[in-house]
Amino acid sequence: MNIQDLIRPNIKGLKPYSSARDEFKGVPKDMVFLDANENPFENGVNRYPDPQQRTVKSLLAEIKGISQEQILLGNGSDEVLDIIFRAFCEPNQDNIITLPPTYGMYSVLANINAIGIKTVRLDENFQPKVEAILNIADANSKVLFLCSPNNPTGNSFNSKAIERLVKEFKGIVVIDEAYIDFSNEESWINRLQDFSNLIVTQTLSKAYGMAGIRLGICYASKEITSVFNRIKPPYNVNELTQQRAIVQLEKNKETQQQVLQILKERDVLVDKLKEVDFVSEIYPTDANFVLAKVDDATKRYNQLIEKGIVVRNRTTQPGCENCLRFTVGTKTENDRLIKVLRELK
Ligand SMILES: *Cc1c(COP(=O)(O)O)cnc(C)c1O
Numbered sequence: 532m533n534i535q536d537l538i539r540p541n542i543k544g545l546k547p548y549s550s551a552r553d554e555f556k557g558v559p560k561d562m563v564f565l566d567a568n569e570n571p572f573e574n575g576v577n578r579y580p581d582p583q584q585r586t587v588k589s590l591l592a593e594i595k596g597i598s599q600e601q602i603l604l605g606n607g608s609d610e611v612l613d614i615i616f617r618a619f620c621e622p623n624q625d626n627i628i629t630l631p632p633t634y635g636m637y638s639v640l641a642n643i644n645a646i647g648i649k650t651v652r653l654d655e656n657f658q659p660k661v662e663a664i665l666n667i668a669d670a671n672s673k674v675l676f677l678c679s680p681n682n683p684t685g686n687s688f689n690s691k692a693i694e695r696l697v698k699e700f701k702g703i704v705v706i707d708e709a710y711i712d713f714s715n716e717e718s719w720i721n722r723l724q725d726f727s728n729l730i731v732t733q734t735l736s737k738a739y740g741m742a743g744i745r746l747g748i749c750y751a752s753k754e755i756t757s758v759f760n761r762i763k764p765p766y767n768v769n770e771l772t773q774q775r776a777i778v779q780l781e782k783n784k785e786t787q788q789q790v791l792q793i794l795k796e797r798d799v800l801v802d803k804l805k806e807v808d809f810v811s812e813i814y815p816t817d818a819n820f821v822l823a824k825v826d827d828a829t830k831r832y833n834q835l836i837e838k839g840i841v842v843r844n845r846t847t848q849p850g851c852e853n854c855l856r857f858t859v860g861t862k863t864e865n866d867r868l869i870k871v872l873r874e875l876k
Pocket of ligand 1: 542606607608609634678682707709733735736737741742745746747
């Protein structure tokens with residue numbers, strides 16, 4: 532597939548904006564920087580941040596086993612997804628394909644960017660209907676969003692189905708792996724070299740415990756990341772975010788321990804939810820949350836709020852009627868949830 536043919540014409544012609552600090556990051560410390568009109572008195576944040584976030588990328592590259600040049604960082608996944616839209620989707624002309632029930636941001640961003648949305652419902656096991664997806668695609672279908680493990684259902688998509696879609700869809704396939712670190716499935720990062728139209732997104736917001744710093748990640752071919760680098764605002768990841776990400780990524784062992792603990796707690800939570808009499812179904816999950824069907828989701832949601840527990844009511848999502856989504860908390864938090872659920876009338 533020729534990726535250049537998918538890029539919007541106005542983007543293809545862009546030159547990357549070269550910021551004052553682009554060229555001289557990572558040079559010896561005794562340089563004098565009089566190029567960016569900063570206040571010279573050091574306070575930790577008086578300088579512009581590294582626009583290429585080299586240190587953060589080098590840590591991620593090591594953890595994920597990928598080249599730094601194949602990484603693009605953004606102000607949360609939302610910015611990364613928005614950059615994907617701006618690179619490939621022509622407003623009032625192109626469309627994307629999403630597979631509900633799924634993460635809401637794909638259609639929000641499509642609407643903001645005046646991009647059409649085609650939807651193909653997941654099947655009864657929350658798996659993609661490959662034929663239907665390929666059939667609904669037209670010449671303006673530029674991006675297909677696959678969320679695996681999927682939010683809010685929690686399951687991973689069948690890897691054969693994903694592979695067929697990546698091979699046969701004639702546009703960009705984005706696999707949103709926000710929850711991959713909770714799953715035993717292999718990341719599609721490892722297949723980037725096989726598919727030029729594949730983009731994998733991840734985030735530091737979930738397993739890595741840094742939702743507050745807003746750091747979203749995109750992995751793709753160098754050809755694609757170089758296009759994205761022309762679009763992104765030069766200082767889109769601020770200095771505090773970079774510093775905090777570095778500290779936390781250097782403690783990756785600790786993160787992996789937390790993930791194991793969360794998974795253990797998730798299994799306990801699932802077992803206990805099974806015993807709650809108004810819970811009728813618990814869906815298989817590869818993520819740090821559990822989707823469960825109850826008798827009356829809105830009633831149970833409101834009762835939980837009254838007891839000081841906030842969960843997510845997904846009842847309006849297609850295929851999720853009367854479903855609540857429970858994030859796995861600490862043991863203490865989960866125990867409190869279960870105690871309250873047992874006492875509800
Ligand atoms: C939480 C989540 C994200 C992460 O978004 P950030 O903007 O990086 O916090 C991305 N995709 C899905 C499916 C999610 O559930």
